[in-house]
C-alpha cells in the first residue's frame with residue numbers, strides 16, 4: 001500500500017485513524033465533506049461529497065487502498081441515509097473500480113444485525129437482521145463490497161464495528177466494545193493481507209461477553225490486545241439509575257431497536 005485514503009476523516013473514528021495510521025503508509029489522504037479539526041500542514045486533505053460521483057472518481061485517482069468511514073453514522077431519515085450510505089457507498093466502490101484501487105475496508109456496523117436477541121450467539125454467516133434504516137444501509141454496503149470483490153477483483157473487508165471508545169461505557173458495550181488500537185490492527189489486516197478477497201469480520205476487542213464468533217478475523221491473523229472486561233466496574237457503574245427498556249435491553253442493537261418499535265412482543269422470560 002503506497003497511497004491510502006481515509007473517508008469520513010473529520011469524524012470521530014476518522015480523527016483517531018488520522019493519528020493511528022500516520023506514518024504507516026507513504027501517503028495518507030484524508031477526505032470528508034467537512035474539514036477536519038486541527039488539520040496540520042503535514043496532512044493532505046481533499047474535500048469531497050460521497051454523493052458526487054465525479055468528485056469521488058477524482059478523489060480515488062492513484063489510491064491503492066481506502067478506509068471508508070464516511071457516511072451517516074446513526075439513524076436518520078431515508079433521504080439522508082440514501083444519499084450518504086446508499087448512493088455515496090456505491091460511488092465509493094465504483095470510483096475504486098474505475099481507478100484500479102486494490103482494497104476497500106468498509107466500516108459496517110453491529111446495527112446490520114441488531115435485531116438478534118442478546119442471548120443469540122452469531123457468526124458472520126448468519127443472515128443480516130438490521131435494526132434501522134442505518135443498519136439496512138450497512139447491509140447494503142456489505143453487499144456492494146461482496147459484488148465488487150467477486151465481479152471486479154477488488155479486495156474488500158467489511159468490519160462490523162461494535163463501538164469504538166477509550167473504554168466500554170455501559171453494560172451493552174462490554175459485549176461490543178473495540179479499542180482504537182484493536183480497530184487499527186483490523187484495518188491494517190484489511191488493507192495489507194495478501195490473500196483477501198471478501199471478508200466480514202466483527203470489530204470487537206477480546207470481550208468475554210461477546211455475542212459474536214470472530215473466527216474469520218482470527219483466521220486472518222487478528223489478535224486483539226484489549227479486553228472489555230478490564231473495564232467492567234466502570235461500565236457497570238454507568239448502569240446505575242438507568243431506566244430499563246424492554247426492547248432495547250432485549251436486542252443486540254440496544255436502544256436504537258426501541259425507536260418506533262411495533263414488532264413482536266418481547267418474550268416475558270427476558
Ligand SMILES: NC(=O)c1ccc[n+]([C@@H]2O[C@H](COP(=O)([O-])OP(=O)(O)OC[C@H]3O[C@@H](n4cnc5c(N)ncnc54)[C@H](O)[C@@H]3O)[C@@H](O)[C@H]2O)c1
Nearest residue numbers: 008010011012013033049050070071073107109161163164
Ligand atoms: N463510532 C462507532 O462506534 C461506530 C460503530 C459502528 C459503525 N461505525 C461506522 O464507522 C464510520 C465512522 O463512524 P464515526 O463514529 O466516526 O461517525 P462520524 O459521524 O463521527 O463521522 C462520519 C463522517 O462522515 C462524513 N460524511 C457524512 N456524509 C458524508 C458525505 N455525503 N460525503 C462526505 N462525507 C460525509 C461526516 O462529515 C463525518 O465527518 C461510519 O460509517 C459509522 O457508520 C461507527
